[in-house]
Amino acid sequence: MNYIGSKYKLSNFIKSTIHSVVGADLSDKIFCDIFAGTGIVGRIFKNEVKQIIANDFEYYSYILNKNYIENHQPIPNKETFIEILNTSKEKKGFIYENYCLGSGSGRQYFSDENGQKIDAVRQQIEDWKKKNEIDDRLYYFLLASLLESADKVANTASVYGAFLKHLKKTAQKTMFIEPAEYSINDNEHVVYNKDSNELIKKIEGDILYLDPPYNARQYGANYHILNTIARYDNFIPKGKTGLRNYNKSQYCSKSSVKKAFEELIKEAKFEYIFLSYNNEGLMSVKDVKSIMEKYGKYDLASTNYQRFRADKKENRNHKTNKTEEYLHVLEKT
Numbered sequence: 033m034n035y036i037g038s039k040y041k042l043s044n045f046i047k048s049t050i051h052s053v054v055g056a057d058l059s060d061k062i063f064c065d066i067f068a069g070t071g072i073v074g075r076i077f078k079n080e081v082k083q084i085i086a087n088d089f090e091y092y093s094y095i096l097n098k099n100y101i102e103n104h105q106p107i108p109n110k111e112t113f114i115e116i117l118n119t120s121k122e123k124k125g126f127i128y129e130n131y132c133l134g135s136g137s138g139r140q141y142f143s144d145e146n147g148q149k150i151d152a153v154r155q156q157i158e159d160w161k162k163k164n165e166i167d168d169r170l171y172y173f174l175l176a177s178l179l180e181s182a183d184k185v186a187n188t189a190s191v192y193g194a195f196l197k198h199l200k201k202t203a204q205k206t207m208f209i210e211p212a213e214y215s216i217n218d219n220e221h222v223v224y225n226k227d228s229n230e231l232i233k234k235i236e237g238d239i240l241y242l243d244p245p246y247n248a249r250q251y252g253a254n255y256h257i258l259n260t261i262a263r264y265d266n267f268i269p270k271g272k273t274g275l276r277n278y279n280k281s282q283y284c285s286k287s288s289v290k291k292a293f294e295e296l297i298k299e300a301k302f303e304y305i306f307l308s309y310n311n312e313g314l315m316s317v318k319d320v321k322s323i324m325e326k327y328g329k330y331d332l333a334s335t336n337y338q339r340f341r342a343d344k345k346e347n348r349n350h351k352t353n354k355t356e357e358y359l360h361v362l363e364k365t
Contacts, residue, residue: 033183034190036254039072039243039308042335042357046241046308047076049333049359054239054304058082062237064302066228067244071097078104079217081239087224087231089279090251092179092258094225096212098168099176102223103214107170110211113160114177117153117209125151130269131195131257139274141195141257146185146207153178153209154264176212179258191254194273229282229296236301244283244293246313252278289314294323300364307360320360328365334358 039046054061058077064085065074070093074086078101086097122145124135132147133140142150157174160166166174187196187203196203224231228244245251252259256276267276282292293315297305309320317332324330336356 033070033180035070036191036249036251037243037246038070042308043072043076045333045335045357046073046306046359049361050077050239050241050304050306053306053331053361053363058239061239063239063241064235064237065241065243066231066296067242068097068101068223069093069243071100073241073243074101074221075215078215078219078221081219083219083237084221085224085235085237086221087226087228089225089227089281090255090259091225092255092262094223095172095175095179095262097223098172099212100214101221103169103173104217104219104221105169106216107173110170110173113166113170113174114209114211117156117174117178120149120152120156122148123152123155124148125155126264126266127151127154127261130274137269137274138272139195139269140187140197140199141192141274142182142185142187143199143203146182146203149207150178150182150261154261158264173212173214175262177209179261180212181207181209182261183258186257192257192273193254229292229299232296232299238303240300240302240305242296242305242307244307244309245281246310248284248286248314250278250280250284252280284314286314290319290323293320294326297324297327297362297364303364305362305364307358307362309358309360311356311358317358320358324360324362327362329363331361332358333361 058080061081062083063077063081066087068074068086068088074084078084084101086101127150128147129135130137131139131141132144134144161171185203185205185207187199282288334356
């Protein structure tokens with residue numbers, strides 16, 4: 033999935049840094065990924081630690097993590113349900129009526145065919161759930177599979193803040209539901225859909241990994257379509273892009289980010305805290321250091337990497353920028 037701030041390319045850097053600080057054997061550790069996003073970092077450590085605690089305030093992220101993190105044992109016959117979804121007949125539902133051009137909505141996030149396919153699949157999953165024909169494990173597996181498959185045929189440059197005027201090649205393809213396979217292990221994990229600054233007061237563990245928003249871009253706005261597919265609720269989409277109401281993060285505002293960050297660090301009942309941030313963030317290295325070193329032993333690791341960016345003037349022209357990614361380290365006392 034195309035995702036702002038994804039740590040997939042930085043996974044080796046993050047993993048090696050955490051191992052160098054905490055140790056190679058994490059089998060007795062509780063690891064919390066409190067701004068989990070698509071769950072990439074939690075997935076990296078899922079088979080290494082005693083337990084993963086994953087959290088994200090965005091509902092689509094909650095769905096993805098309920099599958100990739102909380103699901104940890106095999107689900108019987110899950111492939112059969114995927115096959116049924118892939119043979120579902122198209123239906124004109126909420127996604128088609130509000131986010132496809134053929135409905136007259138003026139929006140073109142998906143082709144007419146794929147919009148109706150998303151509606152058909154989403155309605156079938158919910159129908160199975162209401163009739164108790166699937167359990168929670170299978171429900172989140174199927175929803176995660178739909179979200180990732182729909183994202184592959186979305187008619188956007190990368191995020192859902194705007195749609196393209198014409199269907200790009202990948203958006204013209206017929207959506208095919210691919211299974212969102214998760215790793216199997218014997219440990220039980222837990223996933224939340226909470227405000228991080230509230231959740232931190234109620235949990236504890238050994239390693240806290242932080243990957244908050246870096247800038248003013250609100251995830252609720254940039255990924256509103258995924259939230260709508262995940263919730264599949266009724267509302268009146270607003271404006272040209274069909275936005276839904278969303279909560280704004282304190283971490284996306286220059287005026288509130290430092291206060292929110294210090295409250296999180298202060299309340300954290302974890303021995304080791306790791307913060308991913310970069311040189312384009314609302315907080316400077318100096319800002320972060322001045323806050324974290326109040327609460328224990330502070331250190332900093334960094335790496336350079338090429339980050340993909342969609343050009344603002346031409347959605348279909350792209351460039352790469354070298355970004356310095358920081359991993360701030362705190363051994364809390």
